[in-house]
Structures are given as C-alpha cells and as structure tokens.
Amino acid sequence: MSVLVLALSVGAACCLGFGFVLQQNAAQSAPLSDFLSLRLLLDLVRIPRWLFGIGLMVCGMVLGALALSHGEVSLVEPLLATNLLFAMALSRRQTGQPLGRQGWGGLALLAGGVSAFIVAGQPQGGTATVNPLRHWLIIGVVAGTAVLLTVCARRTRLSWGPALLALAAGLLYGLQDALTRISGQRFGDGGWTALSTGWQPYAVVVLGVSGLLLVQSAFETAPLRMSLPALTAAQPLAGIACGVGFLGDRLRTDTGALAWQAAGLAAVVAGIVLLGIHPAMPPGTGRTSRERMAA
DSSP states (O other): OOHHHHHHHHHHHHHHHHHHHHHHHHHTTSOGGGTTSHHHHHHHTTOHHHHHHHHHHHHHHHHHHHHHHHSOHHHHHHHHTTHHHHHHHHHHHHHOOOOHHHHHHHHHHHHHHHHHHHHHHOOBOOOOOOOHHHHHHHHHHHHHHHHHHHHHHHHTTTTTHHHHHHHHHHHHHHHHHHHHHHHHHHHHHHHHHHHHTSSHHHHHHHHHHHHHHHHHHHHHHSOHHHHHHHHHHHHHHHHHHHHHHHSOOBOOOSHHHHHHHHHHHHHHHHHHHHHHTSTTSOOOOOHHHHHHHHO
16 A cells, blocks of 8 residues: 555545534534525535635545545545544544543444455556446446435434435545546546546536535534444445446455455444444534524
8 A cells, every 4th residue: 555645545534524523513503494405505604614624625635536546446435434533533622522442442443444444455456347337337326325315314304314414425425536536537648638528527526516515414403423424434335336346446355355354344334333423522502402593
C-alpha cells in the first residue's frame, strides 16, 4: 500500500469526520418542514458552523479524490470509513464522555477490520470491465436501492427515517467515489476535453448534491448516533462493490482470504455501530422543540 494513498485517505477521513459533526450541530436546529427539501440547504447556508463543516467535507472529498487517483477504490473506501474515529474524537471533546469499554472496543473493531480486509484482500488495480450490462446493472442496483430507502424514509422520518436516509446517502457516496475515479482517469488520459465529454463528472455532481440533501435531512431529524454509523458503513460497501464490479479492482479470492475479508468487513460494521451508539456521540435536540420550530 502506498504511503501517499494512506496519508490522503486518512486526511480525507479526518476532514469528513470533523465536518459531519459540525454539520449535524447546525442541521439539528432546522425546521422539520425543510425535510428532504432544497430549502433545508438554503436555510443552513446562513449558519457559519454548517459552512465550516461543509468546507471540511469538501476538503475531505478532494483528498479522497486524490487518493482514488493513486489507489484502488477497494483500498481507499475502507480507510475512508475511519472518519467515524475522528467524529468520535470531536464529539467526545464536546460531550466530555470517556471512551470506556464500548468506545475502545469499537475503535479496535473498526481499525482491526480495516487492517484485516486490506491485508487479506490485497486490493490491486486492473483493466476495468467493458461489459456495459454489468456496469449499468451495478449502478442501477446501488442507485435504485438508495431511492427505495429514501421513499421508505419519508414515511418514517421521525423513527427509522434518519438511518434509512443515511444508508441511502452512503450508497450514493460510494457510487460517487467510483465515478470520481473514472473521471480522474478520463482527465489523465485526455485532459479537460475527455473529462467534459463524459457523463461521469456530471453524475458525480448530481450524486454529491443528492447525498448532501439526504445527509442533512438525516442530521436534522435525529441525533448523530442514528445517522452517521449507517452512512459510514454503507459508503465503503457500495464503493467496494463498484470497484470490484466494474472498475477492475482485484481482491484475493482463495478461501482463506475471502474469509478474512468477510470477517474484516463484519468487524468494520460492528465497530461503526458500537461507536455510533456511544454516549460520546451528541444526542441532538429533542423532537418536540424542533416540531415547535416547524410550527
């Protein structure tokens, strides 16, 4: 694994983790009438804390794009999942809660799971598949699942809605990362002309705005612990599926390697859940007060 890819990925995770916490701090005060509406972004843009959080997230996305230009999606995505560690660090400072067994256990599972997946899988780049059916099938399944989750979230916005929205956003962000890598390859091969004549960079923008709206709606309606774990878990899984599915990433496929990869991903998800429900994660404001603001 390249030291440059590691540094860029961890830097991106740091910016994303800090940015998500600041965004949720601001979004929780928005009226519920803005739920899944572009008005939500227009209201939040007036809040300096939210703008700072967005700035950090953009920096994280840029660093992530640079990491993807030098490394495989299947390598970068698990490293980006460590953004929850940085979110936990900032949240712990805000709440003053000690880590305890749950916190340290979650950290160990997340870090160990990422390490196990990378060491066992040994992600390597290859020639992207030219099978258009497989390409569009994977994109359709990921995007379609995100749409379905969003529809379900609208009906349960004050119960399971935030987690479903975060899952949908994570899927979109994973797909966005895969298309960002393709856009970078097009730019490297043919410059601005090749980049502007492809559909991928425009899809990256659409996915980014859509994911942002879903995330802010999730942050608006529930504590960070209900949304960030789902977002953090879904993004690497979607990214790895796209990387192996149509970007040509290769992982070791012998029985032992597959078992360790599966165990590593399971540990990542378990660690994310443990950290996400940790008391250090900010609880957010009460639903009743937000409903009064909406009225």
